Amino acid sequence: MHDQISSTFSALADPTRRAILARLALGETSVTDLASPFEMSMPAISRHLKVLERAGLIARGREAQWRPCKLKAEPLKQAADWLDEYRRFWDESFDRLGEYLQELQAKEKKRGRKEELKPTSGE
Amino acid sequence: MHDQISSTFSALADPTRRAILARLALGETSVTDLASPFEMSMPAISRHLKVLERAGLIARGREAQWRPCKLKAEPLKQAADWLDEYRRFWDESFDRLGEYLQELQAKEKKRGRKEELKPTSGE
DNA sequence: TGGTTATTTAACCAAGAGGTTTATTACAAA
DNA sequence: TTTGTAATAAACCTCTTGGTTAAATAACCA
Numbered sequence: 299m300h301d302q303i304s305s306t307f308s309a310l311a312d313p314t315r316r317a318i319l320a321r322l323a324l325g326e327t328s329v330t331d332l333a334s335p336f337e338m339s340m341p342a343i344s345r346h347l348k349v350l351e352r353a354g355l356i357a358r359g360r361e362a363q364w365r366p367c368k369l370k371a372e373p374l375k376q377a378a379d380w381l382d383e384y385r386r387f388w389d390e391s392f393d394r395l396g397e398y399l400q401e402l403q404a405k406e407k408k409r410g411r412k413e414e415l416k417p418t419s420g421e
Numbered sequence: 422m423h424d425q426i427s428s429t430f431s432a433l434a435d436p437t438r439r440a441i442l443a444r445l446a447l448g449e450t451s452v453t454d455l456a457s458p459f460e461m462s463m464p465a466i467s468r469h470l471k472v473l474e475r476a477g478l479i480a481r482g483r484e485a486q487w488r489p490c491k492l493k494a495e496p497l498k499q500a501a502d503w504l505d506e507y508r509r510f511w512d513e514s515f516d517r518l519g520e521y522l523q524e525l526q527a528k529e530k531k532r533g534r535k536e537e538l539k540p541t542s543g544e
Numbered sequence: 545t546g547g548t549t550a551t552t553t554a555a556c557c558a559a560g561a562g563g564t565t566t567a568t569t570a571c572a573a574a
Numbered sequence: 575t576t577t578g579t580a581a582t583a584a585a586c587c588t589c590t591t592g593g594t595t596a597a598a599t600a601a602c603c604a
Contacts, residue, residue: 301436303439304434304435304436305434307430307431307433307434308430308431308434310430310503311427311428311430311431311434312427312561312562313424313427314562316426316503319507323506323507323510328580328581329580329581329582330579330580330581338562338563338564339563339564339565340580340581340582341563341564341565341581341582341583342562342563342564343581344581344582344583345561345562345563345582346562348582349561360570362570362571362572362580363570363571363572363579363580363581364571364579364580364581365580365581365582369507369510371507371510371511372511374504374507374510374511375508375511377504378501378504378505378508380433380439381497381500381501381504382501383443383446384442384446384492384494384497385498385501387446387492387494387497388494388495388497388498435591435592437592451550451551452550452551452552453549453550453551461592461593461594462593462594462595463550463551463552464551464552464553464554464593464594464595465592465593465594466551467551467552467553468552468591468592468593469592471552472591485550485600485601485602486549486550486551486600486601486602487549487550487551487601488550488551488552
């Protein structure tokens, strides 16, 4: 999944990683601190952080032996923009419009039977 | 990945599946039609559809030997709501409280104008 | 009945994801 | 220089994902 939005969604698909982002929304912090709420090993957390980093969702600094993590939200904006294209489909008024159009289609189906749903049938 | 939002993000992490959703945004259609833009086999598409179905992103009907697929956007709303919590991190104006409140107001306003929307009025 | 079309299931495979434990690196403090 | 702490890397394991081909299912059509 080389494209940016795929790796963003992929990174967000894990509850541990979403929890890490939620923690980072409160502020920059260390890996150990990020790991503390979870029962998994440090290397596991470290790899979750690597996934988030590769998705561009966090940046890591260097402070003595600590490597503080910091939220980078730009990819989230991109994801939100993608989702926004579908907003009309969950907006109530559009839902009713959709159902109305479906009813029209259903009526048409009763008339036009064989031509329906063929490979290139447009809307 | 038992939780809803994880399976939503996971479903969205694949470009083929996002393209399928984009096609379904134009209207209900058959599996064969959905498969036509891709170079992969029908079973591969069929399994992508199963992923989308299990994530609640599509519903499938039955019309003779066709199984028309239809977009169900509710999980997308949930995902958008999750992302919205992070909006302040990519929105510069959120740096200051006053503008933060203005943003909230603007969001409410946007939400409240649902009933006047027309099919072609974009967001 | 048999044949065609649409779609799913089955069996398989390669690669990836997410976890483990055991080193190893990097730095601070003593 | 040694010791302790923070974090990553390596090696390994298991389960999942995304693809394949071939077979099965389901419905229409002649």
